[in-house]
Structures are given as structure tokens and as C-alpha cells.
Amino acid sequence: MEDEPGILRKSVKENRSYKRFDVYEIRKEFPILQRLINDKPLVYLDNAATTQKPHQVIDSINNYYYYDNANIHRGLYFLSEVATEAYEKARLKVKEFINALSASEIIFVKGATEAINLIASSMFRAGFFEEGDEVIVSNMEHHANIVPWQINCEKRKIKLKVVPITDSGELIMEEYVKLFSSKTKLVSIVHTSNSLGTINPVKEIINIAHDYNVPVLIDGSQAVPHSKIDVQDLNCDFFVFSGHKLYGPTGIGVLYGKTKYLDMLPPYQGGGDMIRTVTFDETTFDDIPNKFEAGTPNIAGGIGLGTAIDFLGSFDFDDITTHEQNLLNYATQRLLEIPGLKIIGTAKEKASVISFVIDGIHPYDIGTIIDTDGIAIRTGHHCTQPVMKRFNVPATARASFGLYNTREEIDKLINGLNKVIKMFK
Ligand code: PMP
DSSP states (O other), rough: OOOTTOOOOOOOOOOOOOOOOOOHHHHHOOGGGGETTTEOEEEEEBTOOOOOHHHHHHHHHHIIIIIIIISSSSSSHHHHHHHHHHHHHHHHHHHHTTTTSOGGEEESSSSSHHHHHHHHHHHTTTTOOOOOOOEEEEETTOGGGTTTHHHHHHTOOOOOEEEEBBBSSOOOHHHHTTOOOOTTEEEESSSSTTTTTTOOOOHHHHHHHHTTOOEEEETTTTTTSOOOOHHHTOOOOOEEEEEGGGSOOOEEEEEEEEHHHHHOOOOSSSSTTEEEEEOSSOEEEEOTTTTGGGSSOOOHHHHHHHHHHHHHBBBBBHHHHHHHHHHHHHHHHHHTTTTEEEEOOOOBBSSSSEEEEETTTHHHHHHHHTTTTTEOOOEOOOOOOOHHHHTTSSEEEEEEOOOOOOHHHHHHHHHHHHHHHHHOO
């Protein structure tokens, strides 16, 4: 698309060759990281909750509203075409990013939560489940992969079968295999745990389910920011994630589904943009992806997510993974030096997420005290109450690292924690 003459447009870079991974250069791209909190530089270690946004993402959203705003898929006029093209280009970027077979397999939703609700609701309405059928989930699911099933299960009396986890926070695969029966209709499992950091052996999980002819939904919310995902290689049937954990905006997320399932499922919501014909007697629906995108979507969000993917695509993803794994190793080693500190979640394969508790100090106190030094970590159950119950803790403190975090920030976290311990002594 050409810029209109006279219009000042901030450049939104589309990088094609990899940039050298330099964390200090990367930090300059994130305006919020220059902020002071309580007169101290922000140390943002809550990336599993949401990530900060590079200026490219912010600029692309601004540019959309400044120069290109119009509704999509509707008008034949210039701006509507520009907006439609930008939104559909974002869909293509997502398709490339996770290596889907086709862009029509990418459904834009609000986030991972909406994606799972969509699948649960549409599957139930499609008659996919009969009374007494079973869905396999794991003990480490986010509530977003428990409650949507329960809401529907309750009505149709479907049972959740739960894969147990070891003391280190790994799925017990022998128990997983035993959960299958003729009533198993779906496996819905988290790729990477947001509270334990565990990276699950999803390929093996999917292969086993397919041996039983059972489709698999993967909650990839915590996987996409940390490692390269290839849905065709995984061979999952559905894959969901949220844009805001991937350096993109809030209010936009992705449901990937294999065409055969998306074609089979009924729409989640009805309204404009998802129909072919409407009369008062009958409505026929459009093809995917439109069938699942009723009403005006989050156009700016889609565009912003596309820009976040461009931003990540400017690096070799292996460099991001390596950097974060180095941070994970360093932080693990430093945290274990702290007397009375226990890490919850010590799986062999972990993403850069560390939950911990300290003897005699409530996680809320830890979070509140280190906040005075500008250090942001998450405390609570992390929307994984069954995990807290499994490890017999009411809550944990959690530090989670993104591509812009540094060793110096981990040192500040450690100093902060030592200060907390001193105060409590
Ligand atoms: N699944 C996992 C593993 C998550 O970490 C989260 C967010 N914490 C979600 C699902 C839900 O994501 P959202 O709130 O963006 O819909």
C-alpha cells in the first residue's frame, strides 16, 4: 500500500533479515522500560501475565487510528480496503508464525480464554459430546482450560479426567495413557504452564491421543512467546494463544483449528460479517474464518499483533529462547542461594517462569515490599488453583522473564528478596 502524499506516517518496520540479539538494544524499543517506578527503574518480571509492547506495536495501532480507521470487509471505498488489507495481512502473519496450512484456519478472538470458550461451546452445540463422555485435561491447567469445559460439562454431564503431576511439576505420562477410554472425546492440555513453567511433551501427548482417534487442543498461551511453534509439525487439532503475552496488544488472540474441525463446528456467535444469506426463516453461514468472527472485530488489535509478530520475526527465535533459558538458569541458581526459598516447579524442561515461596513470609508481602523498589512480580494462585492445591500452598510469588530482561534485573530481584527476609527477621 502506498502512503498518501502529504500524510506523515511513522515507519513500521517490516524486517526480513535477522537482527543481532542484543538485549540492551532491544530494551530501547520498549518505551515503558524507560519508566521509573517509585524513583527506581522499572524491573518488569511479570511477563507471564502480560508482556510490554515495543514502540512498533504501539505505532502501528496509532497509525491505524490516525490514518486508516474504517470498518473492514464492508466498504468498497479506499480506507475500508486499506483497513481490510491490513487486518487480513495480520492473519497471514499469524499463519506464517505458527505455520498453519491456511490463513482461513486462523480465527481472531479476544484471547486464549475466548478461544477455548468458543471451542467448548461450538463442540457441545455440534453434538460432539454425549452424556458420560470425557475430556482429558491436566492438573496444571489455567482456569481458562478448566472452567469452559465445566460450564458445558455440567449441562451435559461430561466428565473431566485429570492427568496428575509429579512433585517436580511434570505430567505423569503413564497415568495420561491410562485415562483414555471409549468415552474420551477430546484432550485439552496446556503446552507450557504459567505457574510452574513446565514445558509439556505436547508432541507425544498429541500422538498418543491420535492413536485413540481423539483430537487435541493445545493451550499455547505461555509457549508462543518463548519458543518457535509449528502447528503442522505438532499436528495439534486446535491451538490457542493471546496476543498480549506475545508483545502484542490486549483484546486480540488466536484460535487455530484444522479446517476439517472448523468446517464441522457451528458458529460461536451470530451477527454481521459471518453470514452468507439471512431471511427471517433461515440464515446460511460464511466459510471459515468469517463464520467465527461475528461483528466488528478488534481491527487495531489484529494489526498490532501482526506488528508484534514482525518484531519477533526480526530476530532468530532461537536467540530469544537461548537468552530466556540463560535467564532462567541464572535466576534459578541465584534464588536457590536464598535461605528458606523453595521453587515450586522444577521440571527438566521449563520456560522462563519461576514460582517460589519463602518460609514464613506470605507471597503478597514479598510482592508488595519489592514493588517499592520498582520490581514487578506476580503473587497469588496465577489462575491455577488446582496447582496450588497440588503443592499445598495458598499462593506463590512468580518471576517470569521476557526477551528484554537482563541478569542485572535478576540481581535486583535477589537483593529485593534479601531485603524482605531481613525485614521479617
Ligand atoms: N492459558 C494460560 C496458560 C495462561 O497463562 C493464560 C493467561 N494467564 C490464559 C490461558 C488465559 O489468557 P487470557 O487471559 O489472555 O485469555
